Amino acid sequence: METTTGQTHASPPLASGTRAIHPLWLRITHWLNALAALLMMFSGWRIYDASPVFPGIVIPTSITLGGWLGGALQWHFAAMWLLVFNGIVYLALNLASRRMFTRFFPLSPRAILVDLRAALAGHLSHADPHHYNAVQKLAYLVAIADLIVLVLSGLAIWKSVQFPLLRDLMGGYDNARVVHFCAMSLLAAFVVVHVTMVALVPRSLLTMLRGH
Numbered sequence: 001m002e003t004t005t006g007q008t009h010a011s012p013p014l015a016s017g018t019r020a021i022h023p024l025w026l027r028i029t030h031w032l033n034a035l036a037a038l039l040m041m042f043s044g045w046r047i048y049d050a051s052p053v054f055p056g057i058v059i060p061t062s063i064t065l066g067g068w069l070g071g072a073l074q075w076h077f078a079a080m081w082l083l084v085f086n087g088i089v090y091l092a093l094n095l096a097s098r099r100m101f102t103r104f105f106p107l108s109p110r111a112i113l114v115d116l117r118a119a120l121a122g123h124l125s126h127a128d129p130h131h132y133n134a135v136q137k138l139a140y141l142v143a144i145a146d147l148i149v150l151v152l153s154g155l156a157i158w159k160s161v162q163f164p165l166l167r168d169l170m171g172g173y174d175n176a177r178v179v180h181f182c183a184m185s186l187l188a189a190f191v192v193v194h195v196t197m198v199a200l201v202p203r204s205l206l207t208m209l210r211g212h
Contacts, residue, residue, distance in 0.1 A: 021207045021212060022207055022208055023097075025089075025093050026090075026093070026094075026099070027208055027209070029086055029089055029090040029093070030090070030208060031208075032082060032086040033083065033086055033087060033090060033147075035079075035082070036079045036080075036082040036083035036086060037079075037083060037147065037187060037191075038191070039065065039075055039076075039078075039079035039082075040076055040079040040080060040083060040150075041184060041187060041188060041191075042063065042064055042065035042066075042075075043064070043065040043066045043072040043073075043075035043076040043079065044072075044076055044184055045059035045063065045064045045065075046059070046061070046064035046065060046066045046067075046068075046069065046071075046072035047066075047069065047072050047073060047076060048181065049061070049064065050069045050072075053177050053178055053181045054181070080151075080154065083147070083151065084151060087147060087148075087151070091144075103131075103132055103137070104132070104137045104140065104141055105137075107134060107137045107138065107141075108134070111134035112134045112135060112138055114134070115133045115134040115135045116134075116135055119133075119135055139190065139193070139194070142186075142190070143187070143190050146183050146186050146187055146190070147187070149179065149183045150180065150183045150184060150187065152166060152170075153170055153176050153177075153179040153180040153183060154180055156169075156170045156173070156176040157173065157176050157177055157180060160173050160176075
């Protein structure tokens with residue numbers, strides 16, 4: 001911009017709201033992880049109905065995927081490979097870029113309690129999307145750990161003979177099925193809460209689509 005004295009000044013920096021929040025690699029891996037997790041969840045419910053872990057709990061077929069046991073298994077295994085390989089890329093890039101440390105840490109029980117009370121009272125601020133509050137940090141870390149448990153427990157069920165140590169760590173084949181079901185239930189709860197929060201703060205969806 002030219003001033004009256006003939007000096008040239010650089011343009012002012014972009015406002016904080018226009019800075020990149022989520023890089024392209026993060027957005028791509030996030031949506032692929034979400035797709036794989038949902039496909040595995042819906043097909044997994046159909047597989048579960050074929051041999052329920054808890055006889056009193058049956059998943060309505062209207063919200064399952066695959067149509068029958070064989071079809072559900074095909075969907076489940078296809079989504080599994082997508083989740084595993086994309087998840088490895090997601091974790092590797094998060095660690096290499098140090099985003100895992102800068103976005104999710106530090107995190108303390110006190111900060112979680114303070115932000116949880118603020119959230120329940122409707123006073124938790126979402127003014128700066130560049131930073132996660134303590135409740136968000138905890139939720140995302142739990143979701144990542146839960147997906148890892150889902151994959152490991154799934155391997156213990158699928159390849160029980162080939163992975164005896166993993167099967168034993170899960171407490172045996174039957175216990176591995178319980179762990180897998182509980183981890184799936186936790187993921188379903190996370191999805192419900194996550195979608196609810198996105199509905200309350202729609203800007204978070206736009207940032208995950210556009211990066212800004």
